Amino acid sequence: MGESARVGDPMLAVKAMVENTLRPVLGAAEIRFEVPPDPEMGDLAVPLHAAAKAAGASPQELAVKSSLSLEKDATLVESAKPVNGYVNVFLKTKAVADLLWEMTRTKQLTYGFSEKGTERFIVEHTSANPIHPLTVGHARNAIYGDTIARILRATGRQVETHFYIDDTGRQTAVAALGYKMVGDGEPRVKPDVWAGELYALTSALVEIDAAKRALSLKDEAKVEEAKAKIDEWVGVVAELAEKSPQLYELLSEKAKDIDLQREVASIIAGYERGEREVSRVVRQLVKLVLEGHRQTLSRSNINHDVFDYESDLLWEGDVDAVLSDVRSSKYAVGTGLSISFKCDNAAEDLGLKKLLNISPNYTIPDLVLTRSDGTTLYTTRDIAYSLRKLARASRVLNVVGVEQSLKQLQLKVVLYALGHPEALNQSHVAYEFVDVAGFQMSSRRGRLISFDSMLDQARDKAIPEVKKRNPSLSDEQVSRVAEAIGVAAIRFALAGIGANKRINFTWDRVLDFERNSGPYVLYTYARIRSILGKAQGHLVQDDKPDFELLTEKLEHRLIVLCSRLPETMRFAAETLRTEVVTEYVLRVCDIFNSYYAAVPVLKAETAELSSARLALVTIVEVCLGSVLGVLGITPLERM
């Protein structure tokens, strides 16, 4: 039990003891533990079907033998019953509680965490384009990525979180053009919101400008097409102008004398080359937007360790280096300046399909790395970026939308084929799309539902609730508490759904503060704090609570459940599934709330019983506090 005690895992210690007892009965057979379907059946189950087969005995026979053997262990085992080829074990409440008490006392808010190891992870997430506010989709990415990073840290990994700033694409250039036209103005509203409007307006003006030039063409069809396009974008401009009239005035005035298409192209090219004036303007805008992103993220307890500029990869030669490697690769094919990579051939030759679990019938499409004018594409730059990440971590996780799966695969194939087997240490951690019912999001049309608006709505919903319950709080305290509740609601709602499931975003779902929600967990925690606060006055500090006194079923279940936190955390880390954590914490809260309603703690029959129950409440407090930390939710004393 030395090892399991060291890592602070009571259930691991318990299992080790059970295994010791069973070993003589079961011989060399593998001993696996399951959780019985109903807590009434036991705390642990050991299936014996396989072992029975190997030993030529019946499962039930083995189960009976195992039970008898286990029941001799009077300190740990309350009872052991052979049922349907399983041994169902009830553990002694006291035995588990003693272990838990020791471990939670020493680990405090890091109970459930593994000791820090040497494995180095990079988790890249959020990585939004620096031209508009973060949306509900980014919210999912950021919350998923951040929670994964926290889970990995909790299980002993060193984790660095990275935000990749895609600042060299066409979109940024369009926004930068607008920025230049309005004269590097300082925004009056939140900078990313302002930039989003600027981008949408400029983009529409660029579209109209381009279409107007097509009007003089001879081709009838093209002219018609251009007319339609103008109509469409004029409509968009009208809509946007209504929202931000001053910006519209300023931009449309300037736009008259400028060939917008050309301007955009020149910004793209100039920025890629790192020309001083262009770079100054673009970087200034990007930094403004990024500041807005950071505000939003920081509101929701998300803080990246490192921000990587895509443009740096161009300026510092990383991309050129990749291209030169590509050119000398036998998988590179090209016409003129355009280069493509034969991903399928490479994968076949190098046995990558088997390695990456790709169907042998599937033909991986070629990847285009440069345009015919020699400029690079997004994935090309991403190859260079991956090398940077892989150089400083043993595992790289890219939290990227599932729609990028093919690109992420091609990226890996190219890296591997260029002689970087460490590419296999990089994984695409995909998440599904967030739909907003009846709403077509479009950053080019300035139509989006922002991460901030989610946080705002959640906070605003919480404010009257907090006031109602805490009339003595100042407005500032109220808004601080309400903000935390809102963040909890949103983080919990998004982390609680498996990443491979599409989310149909609706306000009522995100703003549900009841039973299965972040606020519900916070509420449970606040109740615990409230009890513990009251206990300080009239109960002596008891260093050695007598857990023998805890005879309630709910007490037993709470203790066993809390002892499962470390293994739950490890499971979440292995599978990269945040919902494992939310599901777990909800079960803890459910049982605690039932307990709270059914059993008095402070007013227990005797002081000794009260002390033992307070110790239990403290254990649950530590357990919840620990999980809240992993979910990025700020615990509250009152709410």
Place this chain on the structure above:
RNA sequence: GGGCCCGUAGCCUAGCAUGGAUAGGGCGGCGGCCUUCGGAGCCGUAGGUCGAGGGUUCAAAUCCCUCCGGGCCCGCCA
């Protein structure tokens, strides 16, 4: 056409990795609980062909096959 993901009560969701014991929760519905520590709570109740069909197995929500429905990807966009 090819590849990947999803399909569990009116709605949302867990369980699928390692097949096994009555498929867990929540919202909404209905009925209760304010003389015990915070009612954002507790207790009870109704509601399920686990998309359909076949197969493997003593045993399938879980593994295999086919089909149906939804989504994404297969751009010199990102």
